[in-house]
Each structure stands twice: as C-alpha cells, then as structure tokens.
Amino acid sequence: MTMEDRMARTLGVLQKVLKPGQYEAWSNVVRKLGSTEPGQKRRRIGVLAIDDASRAKEKFIEAVVGDAFSDQEVRDAIEGRWAALPSSTKRLTIRHGDKVARFGPVLEIPSKTLESLDVEIVEIRDARHAPELLRADLPIIITDKKDKSFPSYLHTVLNPLILEGGADGNIVLSGQETSRLQIAPKNTDLVTSLFKERLPTSKRETIEQQRIAIRSMIEECNVTLDASKRELHLVKTRAISLKAKVDGVLAQLRKQYDAMDVSRELQENKRLLGESFDGFKWYKIWDLDDLGERLSWTVTMGYGTTIERRLEWFAGLMGASQQRITELASEYLEEIPDSLPTATLKNRIQQIDAASSSVVASSFTGPVVNRRRQLAETATQHLQSRFLRRVYASLLAMPVAVGTPAMSWANQVLDLSLAAPTGAIALLLCIRHISKGWEKGRRKWWADYDRIELGLEDDIRLAVKNTLETRVMLIPQMAIEESALLVSQQELIIQELAEEVATLEER
Numbered sequence: 001m002t003m004e005d006r007m008a009r010t011l012g013v014l015q016k017v018l019k020p021g022q023y024e025a026w027s028n029v030v031r032k033l034g035s036t037e038p039g040q041k042r043r044r045i046g047v048l049a050i051d052d053a054s055r056a057k058e059k060f061i062e063a064v065v066g067d068a069f070s071d072q073e074v075r076d077a078i079e080g081r082w083a084a085l086p087s088s089t090k091r092l093t094i095r096h097g098d099k100v101a102r103f104g105p106v107l108e109i110p111s112k113t114l115e116s117l118d119v120e121i122v123e124i125r126d127a128r129h130a131p132e133l134l135r136a137d138l139p140i141i142i143t144d145k146k147d148k149s150f151p152s153y154l155h156t157v158l159n160p161l162i163l164e165g166g167a168d169g170n171i172v173l174s175g176q177e178t179s180r181l182q183i184a185p186k187n188t189d190l191v192t193s194l195f196k197e198r199l200p201t202s203k204r205e206t207i208e209q210q211r212i213a214i215r216s217m218i219e220e221c222n223v224t225l226d227a228s229k230r231e232l233h234l235v236k237t238r239a240i241s242l243k244a245k246v247d248g249v250l251a252q253l254r255k256q257y258d259a260m261d262v263s264r265e266l267q268e269n270k271r272l273l274g275e276s277f278d279g280f281k282w283y284k285i286w287d288l289d290d291l292g293e294r295l296s297w298t299v300t301m302g303y304g305t306t307i308e309r310r311l312e313w314f315a316g317l318m319g320a321s322q323q324r325i326t327e328l329a330s331e332y333l334e335e336i337p338d339s340l341p342t343a344t345l346k347n348r349i350q351q352i353d354a355a356s357s358s359v360v361a362s363s364f365t366g367p368v369v370n371r372r373r374q375l376a377e378t379a380t381q382h383l384q385s386r387f388l389r390r391v392y393a394s395l396l397a398m399p400v401a402v403g404t405p406a407m408s409w410a411n412q413v414l415d416l417s418l419a420a421p422t423g424a425i426a427l428l429l430c431i432r433h434i435s436k437g438w439e440k441g442r443r444k445w446w447a448d449y450d451r452i453e454l455g456l457e458d459d460i461r462l463a464v465k466n467t468l469e470t471r472v473m474l475i476p477q478m479a480i481e482e483s484a485l486l487v488s489q490q491e492l493i494i495q496e497l498a499e500e501v502a503t504l505e506e507r
Helices: 004-019 019-033 055-070 072-079 110-115 127-135 153-156 185-198 206-260 262-278 286-304 307-335 343-355 362-411 416-453 456-472 474-504
Strands: 042-048 092-097 101-103 106-107 119-124 138-143 161-165 172-173
Touching: 004 019, 004 206, 004 474, 019 127, 019 206, 042 055, 042 127, 055 072, 055 092, 055 110, 055 119, 055 138, 055 206, 072 106, 092 110, 106 138, 110 119, 110 185, 119 127, 127 138, 206 307, 206 474, 262 286, 262 307, 262 416, 262 456, 286 362, 307 343, 307 362, 307 456, 343 474, 362 416, 362 456, 456 474
Parallel strands: 042 119, 042 138, 092 106, 138 161
Antiparallel strands: 092 119, 101 106, 161 172
C-alpha cells in the first residue's frame, strides 16, 4: 500500500471519528503535506500568534527585520502589511529585496538579517489557518498563555518552537523562564542566533512528515474514542443517579400512602356511619316529607368524607413529586453530551410535558364519589321506599285496627274491658310493623353497602398506580430508557470504529 493510500484510508477513518472541525483541520494538514511549491529556494520561518499575542508578534517581526526597521518606508510597509490584502488571505510572506516592493501577499524589504540567513518569514493570519505552518522549515507559535492548548497536529507533525509573549512584548522560550529575550531591533543578533540554532540544515522530508501525520491521526482517533467511552460511562452513571433519586421520591410517596391505611379508614367510616344510622330518628313518621332528606344527608355526609380529604392531600403531594421528578429528568437530559443525538428525545419529552396535566384529586377520589352516589341513588332510595311503604300501610291500618274495637264497644258488642286492650294491641301491632320495616330495610341497605364498597380499596390503589405510571413516571422512564438505547447504539459504533483504527495500527 502506497503512502498516499495509507493517508487516504486513515483520513477516511478520521472523518468517522472526529468532529467536523477537527477533521477539516487534519484534512488541511494532509493537503499541505501532499502539495509542493516549485521554485522555492529560501528556507521558511512560519509565524503564528494565538491567544492575543499580536503585540509580541509585532515585536518579533521588528527584531527579524533588524536595522532596516529604522527606515521610515520599511516601517510603514511592515506596519501596514495586512491593510491592502483581502480578508481571505491566509498568509503573508516577508523576504529580502533590493527595495520595498509588494507583490500581492509577498512583501520585499531590504533586510540584511533575512539576506544573511537566506530565509523568508511566512506570517499566518490567525489560528484558523494554522495548517499553513506545514510549509515552514521552522514553525513558530507565539502565545500569551502558559497553559497552551493547540491542535494535536501542531505538536506531533510540526513540533513547533513555542514562544510566550507578555503584554509588554517580551518573549520567553517555552519552558525556559531564565532565557528571556527582550525582542527589539537591538536584539536582532539574539534572534539570528536563535534561527541558526533551530533552523534545520535541510528541507523537511515529506514522507517522514506523512508517517508522523498518520501516527498522529491514529493517536487522535484513539484519544477521541476513549473520551467518547468516558462520556458514555458518565451518562450511564448519571442515569443510575437519576433512577436512585426518582426511587427515593417514590419511596416517600409509598410511605405516605401506606400511612393513610385506607383499609382502616374504610372500617372506621363504616363504624361511624353505623352509629349515625343507630341514632337516626325513624319514628318521626309525622314528618314524612323531611324523612327522605334527613336520610340522604346522613349517607352523603357520613360516607367517605375522611378518606376523601386524605386522598385530596395525597394528590397534592403526588403533584409536587411529579414536578420534582420532571425537573430531575430535565437536568439529566441537559447534562448528556452533544455526542449523543438526543434532540428527538428532548422534543418528545417536551411535547409530553406540555400535553400532560398535573395530578388532580379526582384521580383518586373518583371511586369514593361514585360509590357515594350509588349508595344515595340506589341503596338509600330502596331503603326509603321500603320504609315509607310500611309507614303508609300502617297508617292506613291504624284507623281500622283501633276503630273496630271502639265501634264494637259503642254497639255494645264488646265490653270496654275487652275493647280497650284490643285497640291498644292493634295500635302496637301497627307500630311494630313500621319498626320491623325499618330494621329490614336497614339490613338490606347494609347488604347493598357491602356490595357497593367491595373492591374500593383495590380501586384506590389501582388509581394511584395508574397515575404514577401514566403521569409521574412517564418522563423519567422515557429519559432513562431512551438514553440507555442511544448509549448502547453509540457503544456499538465506537466498538466498530475502534476495530477500524486497530486495523490502521496493524498496517
């Protein structure tokens, strides 16, 4: 396999692994390594200033120009060298000439320093065009920061000379704080010595640079893949943390629900309702119009009011928990790195969040309200109608039961000693008929009560469970499950890319 084929194959894998900006930088490196400029005789010194080190770069250019900078025409040409060039110009070349002259991006000045060293200065406009340094025999980077962060190819392929420039224009060789160079025209000899020491004796070998570039690209692929693995591991760790937080909130909800003890509340409600029925004054048959209202009021106010209030409070607690859990899920999604394609997942969750409503009390109190309505509209109505039929029948029978003995006594059929007890007995039998009607109707009502209330505790528990699953837990579950799926897919992609990089390392 030729070097060009290896470069092309490595660059193809690089495009799959790196971000577009990183890939474009390496693509420029490969293009520069594969290109030549015929007719080049002078050795090149590439200069790039980054991190606001422009003042130090100007001092450096002045020192390179040397004594020629004292000439006003040269000074004006140096200071205005970029002014006449379009913004698309990537580099500017300063070289020796008999007089000041400009040829597009080439500036010629009469400089003994440049002439004696037989070099030309290639000044790079900014860090975006850093690959232009690949054309230089001595690449120099001037920065104003001790903690430098350069693209990897600047270190591995170029191995540049790093100069640290201060706000006063002073420049220090990186890592050599004691060798401070006061860059100024009078220090031209120091700069000349520096060039002579650092300039290679021969031109850089393109093949060797290409080998270094291939090794560097493979190394950057491995570094990027390792970083991606760490990001995915961090996402899984955060997912576990989110699940633990959500489980903690749910545990508190379950604890509060268990503390309500719905079964005990229902038993207590039945006991209190029984006491209300025991104290109900059914014998006030002279006020039949008010009897039905008093009976309905007893059932309506006595059935499920306590458990209903407790469920309303629990619904409010669950609503607050729902908001907290949704916030936790949103924070988790925001922390997922951009390497995972979560845009679709975030949009779906935002749509669900906007469409879903908060927990309402009727979600839990509905079973209680429905059973109260059933008791009032069926069981209580049956009790009332049965009892009233007994009352009406007894009221109709009373005149006959009492009047017959009286008429018999008046017609001297019965003696008073027999007529009076007979009438009293007949009246008692009518009252007894009404009392037995009430007792029979109440027993039937309690049978209806047990039938209607059957399964109420299970219905409430099911309503709580459904609300948790369809409202409270929907967003965090989707966030955790969908992100886990994305992580798994990304892990497969990373594994495949790692295998491709491994094949490059074997060649």
